[in-house]
Amino acid sequence: MAGRGPGRGRTGASAAAGGDRTVVPGRGRGRGSVGSSSPVPPRAPTTLDDVVSEIQSLRCYGEDPLPDSLLRKCVSYTRGNANNDQLVQVIFDAVYDNRDRAEPLANLSSQLSSEEGNAIGKSLRTAVLRHCQTQFKQQQELRSKSVEVWLSMVSFLSYVFKYFAVGGQPMKFLVAPLATCFSDILTRDDVDDDEIDCACDLIKNIGSSIAQSSPERDVQLAKLLRERVLATRTSERARCLLMELIEFRAAGWLERDDAKAFYTEVSADMH
Numbered sequence: 001m002a003g004r005g006p007g008r009g010r011t012g013a014s015a016a017a018g019g020d021r022t023v024v025p026g027r028g029r030g031r032g033s034v035g036s037s038s039p040v041p042p043r044a045p046t047t048l049d050d051v052v053s054e055i056q057s058l059r060c061y062g063e064d065p066l067p068d069s070l071l072r073k074c075v076s077y078t079r080g081n082a083n084n085d086q087l088v089q090v091i092f093d094a095v096y097d098n099r100d101r102a103e104p105l106a107n108l109s110s111q112l113s114s115e116e117g118n119a120i121g122k123s124l125r126t127a128v129l130r131h132c133q134t135q136f137k138q139q140q141e142l143r144s145k146s147v148e149v150w151l152s153m154v155s156f157l158s159y160v161f162k163y164f165a166v167g168g169q170p171m172k173f174l175v176a177p178l179a180t181c182f183s184d185i186l187t188r189d190d191v192d193d194d195e196i197d198c199a200c201d202l203i204k205n206i207g208s209s210i211a212q213s214s215p216e217r218d219v220q221l222a223k224l225l226r227e228r229v230l231a232t233r234t235s236e237r238a239r240c241l242l243m244e245l246i247e248f249r250a251a252g253w254l255e256r257d258d259a260k261a262f263y264t265e266v267s268a269d270m271h
Contacts (some may be wrong), residue, residue: 046076048086055094060104066111074112084127092131092156099152099198103185103205106159113164125164132157135176151198154181158202161209170209178210179217186224189233196228196238207245208253222249237270 048069054070078087091105106111112124135142135153143150154241185191185199211218228234229242244263248255 035168038172046073048077048083048090048141051077051087052090053092055090055101055105057105058094058101061100062103063107065106066104066108071111072107074108079110087124087129088127088131091128092135095156096152096244097150099155102152102155103159103162106156106163109160110163128160129164132160132174136181139231149196151195154155154178154185155198155202157181158206162206169211172213173212175210175217178206179221182221183224186228193238193241196234197241203245204248204253207249211253221244222246227250237267240266240270 034231051073054067058070059069074087088109091109091129095102095105099183107126111125113121120213136157137151139150142153150202157174158178161170161178164171182199182203185195207221210221225242225246229239229246234242240263244259247263249258251259
């Protein structure tokens with residue numbers, strides 16, 4: 001997630017030309033070797049605070065590449081599978097603190113669980129999915145406490161569906177809980193434009209995978225989108241977002257330049 005410096009070692013011709021040599025005492029009288037015998041100090045173990053600091057400083061969004069240092073520290077911290085649940089809790093806390101972290105941290109979780117030979121593997125995947133299940137079961141309680149936290153949960157669940165796969169295929173068992181969350185947003189009377197915006201953005205990201213995994217759910221979702229467009233309680237801005245999504249789906253989940261330009265102009269006129 002270096003090139004060689006100009007002064008890297010003097011050997012061969014340069015040494016023969018009279019370069020300085022460092023003699024390392026060897027075993028026995030008069031024995032030695034060229035080089036350095038300074039022992040490399042052991043690397044300090046990665047702590048939970050190290051991982052938290054790395055995640056809190058995360059500045060990548062969407063599909064941006066993850067920093068290698070974050071991957072290394074997470075692998076180091078969970079060595080031996082002893083700290084998977086703690087790492088997952090840190091990830092969820094970070095997502096709940098900032099919804100924009102949902103996609104990169106779902107991507108992180110997927111990469112850590114799929115890398116062969118590391119200390120996490122399938123155990124981390126199990127921990128992530130178990131935590132997602134627990135949070136989904138508590139979704140109404142989450143929403144009553146904070147709509148923003150609830151949207152963060154829905155976002156992370158959506159991106160877990162996007163990045164996690166079994167045999168190269170999406171995890172179909174996640175479609176039902178996602179459909180429930182999107183249905184809740186699209187049918188409630190008390191949602192604001194931010195919730196509609198969030199739902200539309202997520203469906204754009206994973207709609208094709210939902211359609212592939214469950215055509216029935218895809219049809220039901222399209223019906224809810226149309227009904228929300230026609231609902232009198234829907235604001236003009238939300239109606240624009242929904243129509244753009246419907247157009248996106250009709251184009252085979254591909255963004256057309258003319259449609260993008262049109263809805264961008266319409267949205268700008270509303271501000």
